[in-house]
Amino acid sequence: MMKKWQQRVGNWLSEHLELPSDVVLELPRITTIGQLHVYIENHRGLLLFSETELRLDMDTGYLRITGERFVLKMMLPEEILLEGKIKAIMFVDE
Secondary structure, three states: OHHHHHHHHHHHHHHHOOOOHHHHOOOOEEEEEOOOEEEEEOOOOEEEEOOOEEEEEOOOOEEEEEEEEEEEEEEEOOEEEEEEEEEEEEEEOO
16 A cells, blocks of 8 residues: 555656656666666665576566576676676566
8 A cells, every 4th residue: 555655656756846757766777788788776686696597676576687698797785787698677576
């Protein structure tokens, strides 16, 4: 119930005050460069990392990235830069 209220208020703030929705709603921001790089901001932590899969905790579920030859180029508390051959980026609800 509280989450829906926060989302409504966040949507209103984003729309009427012209604030970025990823900041107001604490949504992840994902930037890709072809199939080579993925830069993710606003995640809640690393759940799994292997050469073929990355999972990041999100407010609702997790983010799953699959591919080949993954290398973490940068990892900060809320930001990650992943390199490799990206095949899929999926949001998984828990």
